[in-house]
Amino acid sequence: MSGAKIPINLIRGSDNERCGGIAMVFNIDHIRELRNLGFAGILAGTLPSAAQQNAFLSVPLRLMAEEALWLVENGRAFFIAGSEVVIAAIQTLSLQEMKLAERKLDNFFAEQRAFKQVRHQEKLQQLGLSSEMSRTSESLLESSLFVETPNSSDLIARRVKANQFDCPEIQRALCGQLRRNCKNPGDYYVYKALKCDGYYLSPGARFGGRFIAYPGDPLRYHSHMTVQPALNYQNDPLDLLQVVSGGRLGTGVKKLWVVAGVRAQVEAATEEAVSFFSIEWAGFG
Amino acid sequence: MPKYIPNAKQYKHPLPIHPLDNLPPLISHNPLSWVYWLYKYLSSTNQLAVNIHVELSSGKHITVADPNEMLYLWRNGFFGTAQLSRSEPTWRQRTLARLGEEDSPQALEHVTQQRRLQRLEFKRQRASFEETKLSLRRQGVDESEILQQERDFLKSLRDREIQLQGQNAVSLRDSDIELFDNEDKLKELEVLELMPVEAVFLTFALPVLDMPIASLLASLCGSRPTYDEIHELCIKYAAYHHYRSHGWCVRSGIKFGCHYLLYKRGPPFHHAEYGVMVLNSEDSMDYTFYSSIARVLGGAKKSFILCYVELCESQDTVLRHWNAGRFDRVFGSYKVGEIMYRRWVPGKNRD
């Protein structure tokens, strides 16, 4: 199960330490691996085969800051950050490497050509025609070769190897920047506690919460809870008007409205530092 | 069976202070009619003959106990909430019906109760079917077979529901004996409670309750309050007065998680179309605050209004007016503005 660490890109421009960045994953195999680890994330890119809708999207996969932090802190992933990774990779690109890329493309074309020729000949044979390739059909074939814009980057992959992003100091610094930039720092403790209980979590603003919690993969299971932004266990009063609207919301859609309190004094909080309460309309009054 | 009175007649007046609508006709060529008119005009008053008696308890509970006065406040602008009913006082009638004392039609609450009980029963059935389904799956029964069974089960539920409609029962508890006084008459347990803003409106803006405004406000906010102690009441009242005075029937929005609901005329006539949240003009809440209220109100087909109240004077000035008893100046220092909050669905806004 424990394969190599998954690279997570932090989208944030160049040398931008004050902003945390947006955590994204570009490789489909990595996305599959994350799903098996209990991270659904949100697909954010246009799906080329159905480019005029928003229900089904494609790579990149966007992760919540809390998810990315969890993955990195638990040694499942590491961050790559900064646009200079790309720029530097391109500037140090050697002629040899360019040639290599070209050759790769040529090979890809050759494969396509071979495949298409076989298909073409099969068709001709079916029709009982000569299997000789005519000039026009040859140029037709050439113009129908496919040029792909890949999801993930060879440039970055090379750079990452050389740069050794995956070292503790860099990762710690990036985690710190990401955490400092979160609106409600307590949410990370809440996230960790729910993750520890095996829940799949999604962003929940649309549904009136910080997170939506699913008992398993959201592809197959209904969500169980709308989790509120973390409260301070000792000091924050429960907003009763919000309890009313939260409870009412949940009744229609079979979801509990969950509040979580984080104890103030625990800085390096563990899971025990979070107390959960689940609220629903009592069915009368 | 009471005679049916149409709503428009029963709730003729939108406020408990009535206009002088029984003045004699003015006839231009008959000066005598002018004199008579003037006499009637001067001798009439909008004031109530006797103001309505309220009790104040624990600082903020303002209640009306007299059944006629309760009814008057309800019928003339829909003020107050009967504590044991949903809005209009119906507890007495309901209780008599429940105890089989009176042959009155079932009050709304009773019907709702019955329906809820039935629903609970069906859910119970549903749960037991889920267990059957699980065991079928464990036995490796084909998914399509399970699906078919589920359909049959749902159909049987629906049939039963149709059958059960119309049935009801009378329930009696030991404690119900205590509801009757020595003469075996039902005690008047229900009182009408006014929201503080309603009580302020009915003393300060309209002379309806038998209580001086200064002592009401002192009871709500303390006798020498700081600005912070009066602020929330002031902005909520400014908003309340704003909507009331523009003709809305304003009632508590607690069941929808907001401050007020706005009715055109009143609950018997229309559903509330707007849910209002009263905010300070510099308030900025977490997004979940807005989105959850918007979803609740949206589910009830009500528009969500963010009512912003801005203080246009210094806090000291307001407090000075407060202490001088110039509450018109206090409330007049606030300015109200509205923003409507609506979910926007791009796909439905393309043409």
Add this chain to the structure above:
Amino acid sequence: MNNSSILDLVKTNLAQQQLWDSVEILKLDVPGECWVVSGMPPHKLSNDDKELEREWILPVDLQQYRSGNLTLEIADGVFTTLGCRRIVLGIANDDGTVVYYFMYKGLHKPKKN
């Protein structure tokens, strides 16, 4: 958290509007003047309940002119003192209505149906 001012309101509401049986008021052994109401509902409140049992209601005051004072720490204290899996929040609004919400300690699964 002092909730004494709304005890009678919630008690009467339970007994006379919701028709609960043997409704009583109890003082809790926690800091502050914290009271609960207990009683027997006329029927099971949730299908997930095994049997009809005595319920605990914590009256809380929804004051639209002051911020509330029920923190999660206080709620936790109530759970610990009563030793129960759920309480019912009896939220009293300033128009005299009471609305009721279940509050479970920890993560609770929603009803299946």
Add this chain to the structure above:
Amino acid sequence: MSVGVIEVVEDSAVRSALVDSDAEGDELSQDWSHIAKLSKSQVVVPKRGEKDYGPDGTDAQELLLYKARKAMFDSLSDAARGTVIKNLTHAFYVPELHSAFVPKPKGSFMHTIGKVDRKGVCWLTFHELVYLAERGTITPYFKHSERQDHDLDPSLSIEDLYMLFKSPQEADEFAVYAHLKRLGFIVMNSQPRQEMTHREVPKAIPSLFQSFRSLARRQFDIFRTPTYHPLQFHLMRYTSSGQIYDALSKLIPHYVAPKTIQDLQGEKLLTLKEGDSSRSFTFDVWKPQGSFKKKAPGWPDFQVLVVNKNTKDYKFPTYSEMKLLFKNLNTKVDSLVPESLSGKTPPEKGKAQRQSKPVAPHVEQQRRLKKGYRSFILALMDDGLISFVRLTESDFGSEKVWFDPKRSPIIKSNSRNKRKTSSDRSAGK
């Protein structure tokens, strides 16, 4: 090997389901077997039932989950980005300009995207570049500044492009841009306010008098003191409920929304003097339309502000900020003012002016209250999920909704015996 295609003939039933998909359900619901129908490769996805309550440990459930995931990942893998050589369009990203140029532009995207310079080169903003690359419409390359020919400029992947965003905010804005573009909207960056004002060639120059009047009205509104006094019921006599309401409604001052073009222009004059330049909009958005001209786009249908709700510096706009945003708004007039009041505006191009039948005053009032006046769109980014909110200036203070027996249809039927009812009441008292 299977290959993605640029345009897919979409099954109309599935298509309509997809258009509604942002009509936020109760939770995220993604049945990828739908999308498989759209892909040319036609992955056979078994029909499956609704979602389950939770994992129950059965093999049947495991299998259903396996199939659901397979459908999803097959769809992702099968839909490769790119184009056939025949349609290949190169775009070169210029890092110094943070934009890209297309030396030989072709394709229908040109109607609404890019700016063509004198040499016939099409320039793309970074959003446009990434959007077109994700669709496979163009193929992105990195332009080396020191090289003239393009042969040695490396091609870029989607990952490279995302890493080149200047800030998280820019990436969030892109997500909103792409979301709207996919639905067919035309989206441009909003101009900064200064440029906006000179673009603002007034359709009807307000006369000095008109702007003075609207200015005076505003001032009057600010300084209006209530004539209200608690003793009035001893001193005055009200002969109708309307009079009582009138007296009451003078106590609390309220904001008045500009309702006519003159009002709007009057307010603009005030704003220019105040010279506020704080929060401004992210995007101008036009509804999908065939007749769109990049050079003369006309007023946008919507203006959008993008914010990320989970970052520290995010704040839901306060009322003061919203008021500024309304003042800075530059959208089509007919979306600002309810129809009944915008009768004087010149008709929209291509749209015949509707013949409006006379409507009862209370119906018109209802419409004004429900519709409100100026509005803008707030796009909230929540870790990849976008919520759109429309914030509309409303004005309840300018409406009197107390019932008028002559107007209300319910009362109308009784109005004949109105006198009788009132005498009944006084007799009963």
